[in-house]
Amino acid sequence: MSKVSRRKFLAGSLAGGVAAMLAPVKKVLASGDFRGFPDGMGVLVDLTRCVGCRSCEAACNKEQGLPAPDLPFDDDSVFDETFHHGTQKRRTTEKAYTVVNRYEPKDSDQPVYRKVQCNHCNEPACLTSCFVKAYTKTNEGAVIYDEHVCVGCRTCMVACPHNIPAYAYSKVIDPVVKKCIFCYDTRVSKGRPPACVEICPAEALTFGKRKDLLRLARARIKSSPEKYQQEIYGEHTVGGSAWMYIAGVPFEELGFDTTLPNEPIINNVKGFLGMVPMVLAIWPALFTGFHLLATKNKDHDHHDDSHTGEGEK
Amino acid sequence: MEKLADYGIKPLAGAKKPSGGKWNVMEKLFLGLTLDQYIGQVVRNKFNWLLAAIMAVGIPFIIYRFLFGLGAVTHASNDYPWGLFLGFGLFCMVPLSASGFMLGTACEIFGRHDFEPIERLALLNGLLGYFFAVIYLLVDLGQPWRLAYPMVYAWGPAAVLFLVGWHVAVYLSVQVAEVSTSFFEWIGWPRGKEFIRKGTIGLTVSGIILSTLHQGALGALFTYAPGKVHPLWYSAEFQWILFFTSSIFGGLCMVIAVSTIVIKTMAWRCDDRFKETLDDLTIKLAKGASMALITYLVIKIIAVAHDNEWVYLATGWGAWYLFEILSGVIAPMILLAYGIHHRLVWLVRIGAFMAVVFGIVLNRLNTALIAFNWKLYQEVPHVAEAIIAVTIFVIYIATYRFILNRLPILYAWKAQPDAVPAAVAVSASPEREQGTPARA
Numbered sequence: 235m236s237k238v239s240r241r242k243f244l245a246g247s248l249a250g251g252v253a254a255m256l257a258p259v260k261k262v263l264a265s266g267d268f269r270g271f272p273d274g275m276g277v278l279v280d281l282t283r284c285v286g287c288r289s290c291e292a293a294c295n296k297e298q299g300l301p302a303p304d305l306p307f308d309d310d311s312v313f314d315e316t317f318h319h320g321t322q323k324r325r326t327t328e329k330a331y332t333v334v335n336r337y338e339p340k341d342s343d344q345p346v347y348r349k350v351q352c353n354h355c356n357e358p359a360c361l362t363s364c365f366v367k368a369y370t371k372t373n374e375g376a377v378i379y380d381e382h383v384c385v386g387c388r389t390c391m392v393a394c395p396h397n398i399p400a401y402a403y404s405k406v407i408d409p410v411v412k413k414c415i416f417c418y419d420t421r422v423s424k425g426r427p428p429a430c431v432e433i434c435p436a437e438a439l440t441f442g443k444r445k446d447l448l449r450l451a452r453a454r455i456k457s458s459p460e461k462y463q464q465e466i467y468g469e470h471t472v473g474g475s476a477w478m479y480i481a482g483v484p485f486e487e488l489g490f491d492t493t494l495p496n497e498p499i500i501n502n503v504k505g506f507l508g509m510v511p512m513v514l515a516i517w518p519a520l521f522t523g524f525h526l527l528a529t530k531n532k533d534h535d536h537h538d539d540s541h542t543g544e545g546e547k
Numbered sequence: 548m549e550k551l552a553d554y555g556i557k558p559l560a561g562a563k564k565p566s567g568g569k570w571n572v573m574e575k576l577f578l579g580l581t582l583d584q585y586i587g588q589v590v591r592n593k594f595n596w597l598l599a600a601i602m603a604v605g606i607p608f609i610i611y612r613f614l615f616g617l618g619a620v621t622h623a624s625n626d627y628p629w630g631l632f633l634g635f636g637l638f639c640m641v642p643l644s645a646s647g648f649m650l651g652t653a654c655e656i657f658g659r660h661d662f663e664p665i666e667r668l669a670l671l672n673g674l675l676g677y678f679f680a681v682i683y684l685l686v687d688l689g690q691p692w693r694l695a696y697p698m699v700y701a702w703g704p705a706a707v708l709f710l711v712g713w714h715v716a717v718y719l720s721v722q723v724a725e726v727s728t729s730f731f732e733w734i735g736w737p738r739g740k741e742f743i744r745k746g747t748i749g750l751t752v753s754g755i756i757l758s759t760l761h762q763g764a765l766g767a768l769f770t771y772a773p774g775k776v777h778p779l780w781y782s783a784e785f786q787w788i789l790f791f792t793s794s795i796f797g798g799l800c801m802v803i804a805v806s807t808i809v810i811k812t813m814a815w816r817c818d819d820r821f822k823e824t825l826d827d828l829t830i831k832l833a834k835g836a837s838m839a840l841i842t843y844l845v846i847k848i849i850a851v852a853h854d855n856e857w858v859y860l861a862t863g864w865g866a867w868y869l870f871e872i873l874s875g876v877i878a879p880m881i882l883l884a885y886g887i888h889h890r891l892v893w894l895v896r897i898g899a900f901m902a903v904v905f906g907i908v909l910n911r912l913n914t915a916l917i918a919f920n921w922k923l924y925q926e927v928p929h930v931a932e933a934i935i936a937v938t939i940f941v942i943y944i945a946t947y948r949f950i951l952n953r954l955p956i957l958y959a960w961k962a963q964p965d966a967v968p969a970a971v972a973v974s975a976s977p978e979r980e981q982g983t984p985a986r987a
Contacts, residue, residue: 318923318924319924321923321924322626322923322924325625325626326625327625359771362705362706362771363706363707363708363771364703364706364708365697365703365706365707365708365709365711365712366693366696366697366700366701366702366703367701367702367703367706368701368703380701383693383696383700383701384689384690384693385688385689385690385693385694385696385697386688386689386690386691386693387688387689387708388628388629388689389628389706389708389768389771391625391628392628392629392768392769392771392772392775393771393772395772395773395774395775397625397626399625400625401623401625401628401689402689403616403617403618403621403623404616404618404623405616405618406613406614406615406616408690409616409617409689409690410689410690491774491922493774494773494774495773499771499773500771502770502771502773502783503707503767503770503771503783505770505783505784505787506707506763506764506766506767506770506786506787507705507707507767509763509787510710510760513756513759513760514756514760517752517755517756517759518752518756521652521656521751521752521755522748522752524656524657525655525656525657525658525748525752528656528657528658529657529658
């Protein structure tokens with residue numbers, strides 16, 4: 235081909251290269267610390283309003299097509315169920331993506347009910363620990379997963395600071411991780427609230443943009459400071475989450491883990507991850523160098539049997 | 548085998564029969580014995596009966612697990628996603644298999660050819676440990692048929708487990724290549740051996756890289772769980788380096804432990820070179836292990852100090868932690884130091900066994916199971932889970948013995964039988980040790 239075309243090609247590549255170099259600069263300056271998508275949705279759970287009717291459990295069961303529970307959803311005796319020698323209350327399982335538990339805090343004459351489900355973290359530990367990238371944090375704020383790639387290693391269950399993902403242990407052929415997906419497929423992706431929020435008769439659950447919910451939560455706390463604790467659980471915990479809680483009694487009395495860091499879980503792992511490329515880059519030359527230093531002026535012959543008893547100084 | 552030796556029957560140890568003809572593969576598999584002799588010595592050995600009995604009980608449980616799912620053989624706990632299969636099988640077997648890269652480095656990189664009599668045992672120990680760690684993993688994975696997904700189909704390169712998966716897979720191949728030299732000798736294909744020997748340095752260096760990263764990565768897996776692992780066993784900054792340094796003494800002490808078992812139970816298979824150098828090599832390995840132990844102990848203390856966790860030492864968990872440190876690190880250090888100084892090989896061996904059992908196995912079980920979910924409750928594994936874990940370990944022991952009995956790991960392969968004059972043997976094969984004294 236002619237020289238002109240080669241020159242054009244070079245000029246084109248140069249321009250493309252410059253463009254490619256400039257493009258990520260903006261991105262790098264803008265990122266570094268992820269606190270959720272700007273228009274991510276969320277739910278504010280006001281535990282002072284929850285009456286423990288469990289209709290959210292029933293709605294979730296129906297919406298997600300889960301198997302019928304052992305006891306009907308209007309049976310209050312589940313609140314008395316405890317596990318592992320009375321130390322544990324009910325938790326999310328492969329058959330129940332959300333559960334409501336009853337607590338009797340010492341500061342309150344009324345029992346307090348707490349709904350448990352996936353909190354849809356801004357920087358989810360499950361997502362960052364998954365080696366097949368099954369999890370996705372959507373623009374709407376939901377943490378969803380592709381069960382067609384799940385290998386069943388259950389690292390996400392180890393990583394989740396809220397103990398949410400459950401595993402379909404009962405299945406033989408296709409066991410995968412199971413958890414709340416914020417009704418993403420059927421509702422939230424279409425702008426509708428999840429089933430549990432829609433059905434809540436006590437208006438304990440409010441669906442909206444996360445940033446609006448934070449304002450709402452602060453307004454409620456400010457308007458009746460005697461009624462609420464000052465903290466919003468989920469505003470900062472493990473990097474913040476789409477689902478947030480406000481309560482009338484200290485969160486640790488309601489089974490929340492208040493010792494969790496405010497940094498996302500992945501920040502604990504970054505030290506190791508940062509070391510990986512350095513080992514990959516430095517070790518080959520370092521150890522080949524050691525080899526050259528150690529065997530200089532020595533016999534380079536590596537035959538197995540030729541050096542018995544040598545080498546010790 | 549000892550009984551047969553009394554009758555003057557020697558196991559197969561070279562390519563050719565004393566009469567001059569070559570052994571065929573079938574004869575090699577039967578150790579050069581006749582079928583009657585072979586079956587006779589298998590049946591006489593009571594240890595074989597023990598292995599067979601455990602397998603007879605355990606293998607149906609493994610089949611049961613694959614027919615009815617994980618929930619049928621475990622407590623199906625959502626709070627303890629990892630049980631004995633990973634807690635013991637993966638997290639204990641991998642550090643105890645660091646021997647391959649340790650001895651490979653000493654011999655090939657640093658030119659310490661005095662370790663060569665035990666190098667192949669260390670390489671085999673590494674290969675089998677990793678292989679069986681993967682077997683444990685396959686039993687534990689919900690969908691083992693998707694094990695290759697992170698390699699080919701769905702990449703999650705930012706995850707620590709992605710690194711573990713890739714590195715264990717690549718390192719297994721590296722170790723297969725490293726051990727294959729013994730196999731090529733045994734099968735009689737010297738060109739294969741030469742081909743691998745040419746790449747020894749490359750293989751060994753990649754072994755160091757892969758080992759550094761995935762031994763550390765196994766520790767880093769727990770940094771995902773700051774709220775779950777007890778603070779004394781958790782360190783965001785040092786978890787990977789604690790797992791890495793402990794794998795160094797773990798691998799070395801495992802070689803001492805395995806070689807002790809071998810010399811006590813399979814002395815017939817060890818050649819004179821192995822027997823004569825083993826005491827000396829045990830001391831040398833112990834020196835390496837001591838350095839790793841003191842490094843590990845110092846980093847352990849730094850980890851407690853860095854996160855200011857002293858207050859936990861006064862609790863029940865602290866007592867358990869101190870027990871682990873005393874029995875798995877400090878006691879082995881004292882025993883090794885005293886044993887090295889006074890050249891008491893038996894004392895060194897006791898120290899090595901303690902470092903393996905308390906320094907590695909107890910530490911990994913503590914991190915993965917016992918001190919995991921310390922705020923919730925203690926999980927006692929399902930009995931079927933324990934049976935399967937033991938059975939796989941028994942299959943591991945059986946495989947280990949099967950290979951040690953045959954491949955030239957504990958003995959040097961003879962291209963020519965002993966009766967032939969040494970000069971002829973050297974010209975026929977430069978690999979061979981010169982002038983092996985003919986045994987009576």
